[in-house]
């Protein structure tokens with residue numbers, strides 16, 4: 001019996017259901033990996049910070065990993081409409097485990113939840129694709145990159161996010177390729 | 187560019203969630219990260235090794251951040267300290283800055299505040315380091331040494347050198363620090379058809395990734411903020427000659443990708459430039475690291491390893507060729523006697539015996555420093571055991587068995603200081619303590635460099 005690795009996309013509480021299929025397709029095309037949309041799971045209330053009205057993304061990563069699903073995705077990407085934080089930062093777009101299994105992104109700020117100009121549908125989708133691939137890149141061991149426009153570049157705000165290309169620079173491409181090679185060697 | 191010589195950061199905060207968040211975040215930025223839950227733990231760790239940057243929370247139970255800051259500045263003045271305080275507690279930040287903190291952050295902060303603050307500190311440290319390296323290089327330019335040895339491993343090394351010199355193949359030289367890897371590289375170069383052309387050496391371990399890139403490839407005017415002039419890189423300078431890549435095992439993964447390409451094509455462009463430049467150079471690389479191990483740890487690329495390791499030369503440590511010690515000692519004696527004009531023309535038999543008993547962890551460089559010192563302090567026509575650093579001449583275990591721990595420490599520090607020619611940073615590195623601690627101990631024991 002052969003196990004076909006796939007990537008699990010897990011909505012945490014309802015997420016704009018129109019955007020999910022497009023996002024799924026884009027990730028699959030980029031990484032050459034099958035991507036499945038897994039059943040929606042609730043946001044655990046204990047990860048909510050009432051004072052900040054945000055969810056603690058590191059705890060959500062743990063929550064994503066503790067799933068009793070029969071299927072065992074190769075990587076899990078959580079996606080939520082809630083705003084995310086980690087204690088030292090005012091907010092984060094997403095978070096990932098470096099060389100680990102889980103990543104998460106939020107649609108809150110890309111969708112202008114913090115009060116910016118409402119993006120068009122295609123701009124929102126493009127932002128979410130970049131964020132997803134960036135965080136997944138971390139799970140494949142890629143650290144932040146300083147090459148101009150590279151997807152693995154660190155973006156602190158929407159403006160910087162929009163300036164990035166939906167692609168990796170030559171270094172990150174090679175490092176990503178190395179990473180997949182080393183997985184095959186195992 | 188990411189920092190290459192991995193910048194090491196310590197996060198000191200009593201809250202576990204904050205330590206973990208920082209740790210993950212900074213690792214994604216390519217830094218090495220350690221954490222401590224409080225002042226005492228932080229201080230204990232700082233005594234063990236050098237941290238480039240310390241992030242310290244002001245409010246902690248037990249030792250508070252301000253007290254820790256003061257102690258850190260005594261313990262390791264070379265490390266930069268960033269204080270974190272809650273919004274509204276700005277007077278804490280002000281006090282910290284007065285006490286020598288390098289910067290501060292108000293919690294919680296925006297994402298890029300942290301990255302920018304750290305980048306700024308790394309840049310400042312990098313510039314300071316660049317100045318140090320420059321001084322080191324000036325000191326080493328005027329030396330020309332010849333390779334001395336008569337032990338079987340050295341004789342076979344000589345043979346190989348002659349053969350290798352005739353070919354243009356890439357050479358990888360491995361061996362402990364101070365065994366003569368650079369000298370072997372120079373000798374290959376001078377005996378090769380490129381011998382009259384430049385020999386360009388670069389210590390890859392001494393630069394951050396960013397600096398190494400512009401050192402190797404050069405840069406165009408305006409390529410980055412400090413690039414006021416167009417600068418030729420070492421690859422260009424080595425045209426028609428030999429490029430010596432010292433400590434090649436220390437190169438970052440990204441630079442390894444670039445380097446591999448250049449070694450394959452001999453074509454590259456300056457940082458910030460687009461014109462392709464070709465350069466005809468022969469490559470000799472050296473490292474004290476076990477590259478096979480690095481490949482297993484995924485810190486060195488296998489493809490680059492194969493590219494470099496066309497011919498492999500292994501330089502043995504001095505303790506494995508004791509028969510070379512008298513010859514080398516006399517060689518250095520002649521040189522330093524001439525340089526200082528002192529009339530010392532021999533080495534006492536007992537001194538030679540002591541030298542053969544000793545293990546020479548710093549290899550030939552250490553021997554060279556010991557002789558240089560002996561020539562300076564020596565009074566008679568011969569180098570006597572008393573002219574040599576203590577540990578060299580101590581009479582076996584009996585005497586040592588009577589010494590206190592403090593006395594052993596004093597002797598050991600004195601020994602390493604001498605072995606490193608009084609160089610404080612190198613001595614601290616060998617002893618694996620930071621410079622602050624070394625100074626303190628030297629003061630305590632009344633030692634001078």
Ligand SMILES: Nc1ncnc2c1ncn2[C@@H]1O[C@H](COP(=O)(O)OP(=O)(O)O)[C@@H](O)[C@H]1O
Pocket residue numbers: 331332333334335361362363364365366367368369370514517550551554
């Ligand atoms: N065989 C040798 N004969 C004479 N001097 C040597 C020999 N080997 C090393 N040295 C000297 O010892 C010092 C350290 O050598 P170096 O080539 O810098 O070592 P490495 O590159 O392995 O750290 C240099 O000053 C060098 O001239």
Ligand SMILES: [Zn+2]
Pocket residue numbers: 134135138144153154214
């Ligand atoms: Zn990132």
Ligand SMILES: [Zn+2]
Pocket residue numbers: 145146147150151152153168169170171172173
């Ligand atoms: Zn990149």
